[in-house]
Amino acid sequence: MIKKLLAFPLMLAFVMTPTLGQAKGNISAGESKATNCISCHGGNGNSMIPTFPKLAGQHASYTVRQLKDFKDSERNSPMMAAIAINLDEQSMEDLGAYYASQTISDNLPPVIFSDDDDDDEEAANRNNQEELKTLMSIGADLYRNGNLKSKVSACIACHGPNGEGNLPSSFPAIRSQHADYLIKALTDFKKGIRTNLPDTMMHLIAQKMTEREIKAVSFHISMMK
Numbered sequence: 511m512i513k514k515l516l517a518f519p520l521m522l523a524f525v526m527t528p529t530l531g532q533a534k535g536n537i538s539a540g541e542s543k544a545t546n547c548i549s550c551h552g553g554n555g556n557s558m559i560p561t562f563p564k565l566a567g568q569h570a571s572y573t574v575r576q577l578k579d580f581k582d583s584e585r586n587s588p589m590m591a592a593i594a595i596n597l598d599e600q601s602m603e604d605l606g607a608y609y610a611s612q613t614i615s616d617n618l619p620p621v622i623f624s625d626d627d628d629d630d631e632e633a634a635n636r637n638n639q640e641e642l643k644t645l646m647s648i649g650a651d652l653y654r655n656g657n658l659k660s661k662v663s664a665c666i667a668c669h670g671p672n673g674e675g676n677l678p679s680s681f682p683a684i685r686s687q688h689a690d691y692l693i694k695a696l697t698d699f700k701k702g703i704r705t706n707l708p709d710t711m712m713h714l715i716a717q718k719m720t721e722r723e724i725k726a727v728s729f730h731i732s733m734m735k
């Protein structure tokens with residue numbers, strides 16, 4: 511009996527240690543450092559600007575790596591370089607832990623606008639609705655199955671069935687991200703503008719995607735929860 515009682519805290523310590531070792535960031539320290547981020551990324555990491563990414567619910571390891579890459583100019587963004595230059599490693603860890611603890615907000619369904627002022631507004635609206643339906647189904651199919659013909663890998667393999675990403679592999683969560691930011695990110699990968707980690711395959715994947723596929727899969731991901 512005594513042996514068992516003694517063994518319990520020991521076992522607990524053994525189980526807890528690796529988790530403690532990983533949790534380098536401090537959530538409340540991160541929350542106060544995040545006041546500098548609110549203007550662009552919103553309160554609790556849910557940006558209101560569709561081309562600025564939401565950070566809420568993102569894996570801490572991914573956030574930290576992006577911040578390092580902005581600081582070292584491995585990922586190009588003049589706005590973020592100016593911010594990241596002032597962050598030390600502990601601050602990055604704290605910010606990563608804070609945003610990981612927040613919940614990402616839902617998006618409104620995507621909307622397709624007519625290019626020019628159509629004479630027949632009703633017909634244009636109907637066409638836009640049809641196009642939206644088509645894009646959503648192309649996006650869902652691409653996410654699950656990839657494109658066998660053009661050899662686009664299925665997103666699900668790395669970003670998970672619900673866009674939750676993969677924590678141990680540091681594959682980012684992408685669900686409920688703004689569609690406009692997703693389109694920008696994928697286009698940047700495609701054109702080689704987003705430069706960090708060429709070995710992640712996102713360059714190769716995006717290069718094989720058409721603009722229409724990028725839009726379709728971004729619409730789909732923006733509605734994933």
Ligand code: HEC
Binds near residue numbers: 562589694
């Ligand atoms: C002046 C506006 C602005 C401010 C302030 C700002 N950011 Fe950003 N941030 C951006 C933009 C724009 C991007 C997208 C860059 C791109 O398109 O590649 C971004 C991207 C990021 C990313 C990458 C997200 C992803 O999904 O890949 C992280 C992480 C990030 N910011 C963290 C922060 C943190 C932490 C702060 C505060 C310390 C902060 N940002 C302050 C504008 C800003």
Ligand code: HEC
Binds near residue numbers: 663665667668682712
């Ligand atoms: C082999 C694994 C893998 C596959 C398959 C994959 N991704 Fe990724 N994806 C990654 C990794 C790793 C990153 C982070 C890259 C970085 O840090 O620059 C990423 C990043 C992204 C980002 C940027 C996220 C952000 O917050 O800036 C988007 C968007 C994205 N992937 C969409 C997709 C889509 C859409 C597909 C399917 C067509 C896909 N990915 C397939 C591994 C993958």
